[in-house]
Amino acid sequence: MNRVLRSVCGCTHRTSCTGHSNIRFHLTLSRLVGLALFLVGCASHESVPQVEPPKTFPREQVLKGQELAYVGNCMGCHTEEGGKPYAGGTPLRTPFGTIHGTNITPDPETGIGQWSLAAFTRAMREGVDRGGHNLFPAFPYDHFTKTTDEDIAALYAFIMTREPVSKKNVANTVPLPRATAGWWKSKYLEPGVYKPDPAQSGEWNRGAYLVEGLGHCGACHTPRDRLGAEKKDAQFAGAEIEGWHAPALDSTSPSPIPWTVDALQAYLKHGVADQHAQSAGPMAEVAHDLSHVNDADVRAMAVYVVSLDKRSADQRKQAGDAALARARAAVAQKGNAVYDGACADCHNLGRAQEGGALELPLGTALTVPTPKNLAYIIRDGILPRDGERSGWMPAFEGALTDAQLTELLTYLRALSGQPAWNDVAGEVKKTSKGQR
Amino acid sequence: MKLDVNGQVHEVEADATTPLLYVLRDDLKLNAAKFGCGLGQCGACVVMVDGEAIYSCITPISVLENRKIKTLEGLGTAGKPGPMQRAFIDAQAAQCGYCIPGMMMRAQALLEKNPGATEADIRGALQPHLCRCGTHSRILHAVARAGELMRGKS
Numbered sequence: 001m002n003r004v005l006r007s008v009c010g011c012t013h014r015t016s017c018t019g020h021s022n023i024r025f026h027l028t029l030s031r032l033v034g035l036a037l038f039l040v041g042c043a044s045h046e047s048v049p050q051v052e053p054p055k056t057f058p059r060e061q062v063l064k065g066q067e068l069a070y071v072g073n074c075m076g077c078h079t080e081e082g083g084k085p086y087a088g089g090t091p092l093r094t095p096f097g098t099i100h101g102t103n104i105t106p107d108p109e110t111g112i113g114q115w116s117l118a119a120f121t122r123a124m125r126e127g128v129d130r131g132g133h134n135l136f137p138a139f140p141y142d143h144f145t146k147t148t149d150e151d152i153a154a155l156y157a158f159i160m161t162r163e164p165v166s167k168k169n170v171a172n173t174v175p176l177p178r179a180t181a182g183w184w185k186s187k188y189l190e191p192g193v194y195k196p197d198p199a200q201s202g203e204w205n206r207g208a209y210l211v212e213g214l215g216h217c218g219a220c221h222t223p224r225d226r227l228g229a230e231k232k233d234a235q236f237a238g239a240e241i242e243g244w245h246a247p248a249l250d251s252t253s254p255s256p257i258p259w260t261v262d263a264l265q266a267y268l269k270h271g272v273a274d275q276h277a278q279s280a281g282p283m284a285e286v287a288h289d290l291s292h293v294n295d296a297d298v299r300a301m302a303v304y305v306v307s308l309d310k311r312s313a314d315q316r317k318q319a320g321d322a323a324l325a326r327a328r329a330a331v332a333q334k335g336n337a338v339y340d341g342a343c344a345d346c347h348n349l350g351r352a353q354e355g356g357a358l359e360l361p362l363g364t365a366l367t368v369p370t371p372k373n374l375a376y377i378i379r380d381g382i383l384p385r386d387g388e389r390s391g392w393m394p395a396f397e398g399a400l401t402d403a404q405l406t407e408l409l410t411y412l413r414a415l416s417g418q419p420a421w422n423d424v425a426g427e428v429k430k431t432s433k434g435q436r
Numbered sequence: 437m438k439l440d441v442n443g444q445v446h447e448v449e450a451d452a453t454t455p456l457l458y459v460l461r462d463d464l465k466l467n468a469a470k471f472g473c474g475l476g477q478c479g480a481c482v483v484m485v486d487g488e489a490i491y492s493c494i495t496p497i498s499v500l501e502n503r504k505i506k507t508l509e510g511l512g513t514a515g516k517p518g519p520m521q522r523a524f525i526d527a528q529a530a531q532c533g534y535c536i537p538g539m540m541m542r543a544q545a546l547l548e549k550n551p552g553a554t555e556a557d558i559r560g561a562l563q564p565h566l567c568r569c570g571t572h573s574r575i576l577h578a579v580a581r582a583g584e585l586m587r588g589k590s
Contacts (some may be wrong), residue, residue, distance in 0.1 A: 029557070097463065099538060186524050187548045335500075337452040337496055337498035338496060338498060338499060340496070341453035341454070341455065341494075341495075341496025341497075341498060342499075343454070343492050344494055345475065345494065346475060347472070355475050381476075383563075386563075392474075392477055394475070394476025394477060394491055394564070395564075396490075396494075398485060398486070398488025398489060398490045399485060399488075399490040399491070399495045399499065400499055401493075401499070401503075404499050409469075426507060
């Protein structure tokens, strides 16, 4: 399963900073620049003393921390497939190398069992581990820094009451010294707790706090510059992430019917919104996690995200009405044997019917700039997580050849009323099992 | 159009959107693959195309020209069962048997690609298949046994 580009870096070394100095022999930047960065980045952080954290925390605090961990999708990076919760190991392929989520169970040797609340807070706010080393920003501290002391303490209580798992961290393959992360932070990190906007409602501010902070939605939905920082002038403009396209959430949202708060709340909480999508790929995991979060917080997140689309209510209604009319007209036409034979039985029924599925011309996957999302969905289907209920779409891998899949994708794109995709055959090839 | 089923080419007269399952059962009288849900959700209709397990109830024949279709009938006969069938008989893995042909074809596709499939591989592959009689553990034994037979163990 692909994982998205967001994770703590592989470092929980407990050696002192000087013990790290041999890393400079691996520099790909010039050694001189690297050394300078290394010294600048390294000199500024002290190690936090080892402690034995409390064994117990108030129940309410632990439960609150659990909910916040779901908002943050912590397991997405810190739990590998089939692995023990929070014991790390998930590989994250970034443009800078592969980084593995770390063991954040309270195991004292291989996890973070010797971390005090102060050390944990510093990691969340400033991206520095207990030993004083800079963490790579794959751990999204640029978002987590906005989290309040109270919420960080609750997360700490939750993490420290998990089952300790002895599991060594896997070394990452980023060929840069950690000091470069120090330099990155000096350029991009704006440390500090979220400041509410007094012009907005309490609900909006709560949503903004969760979306911009722990939820780190921008980590996938905002395009990054070549140094891996989210582009400030393109916030939520949609981005490529591990082979999938995370759609734009701003006014350029490709959703044929503009999102409403109700629809987005349903999508975030249950992974399905009737006239938009069934969550798939990395987002399926996010929706799974948010299903454990209280309704008020999920709704607040939806309120904030919907507000990112600045089109007026009239514009949105017009766009939605036109999309619905076009979709209904499009499916009324027959014309593609694969669609009519393989897709229409479910997708032409409408959700209200038993076995009914999303009306395809309204599907977000048809409207994003690449056919890859749709290709993954058709190949692999949408399957429930082990032992859980969810929508189900059967996999068509094997039934369709790449050429047939290409033809179907081209047809579906036309059904959505969008301009044709470029090089559908080439993109289809990239989604085949051997190429991922 | 022409369909290659179990190595025999059949001339079929049917609309291009017709599901393979209907053609197999109604036209070719190959009744091993079963109609369960008609939505690709239960696995009773699974057959193989070019070595991959597919749902025949949602695969239109339009995509199957010049491709090799294999059904349970292609794995052996009552008198001369193939290894998968032998193993299912030995393990007495069927109760009502309705889901079994689909399970066997999925397992066949798995073992042809990976003869050394582990129990975890087998469980993972059969995950999309439903059986309500509850012979799951015998089915797992049978597939593991079929793997042994295919690897030449007696």
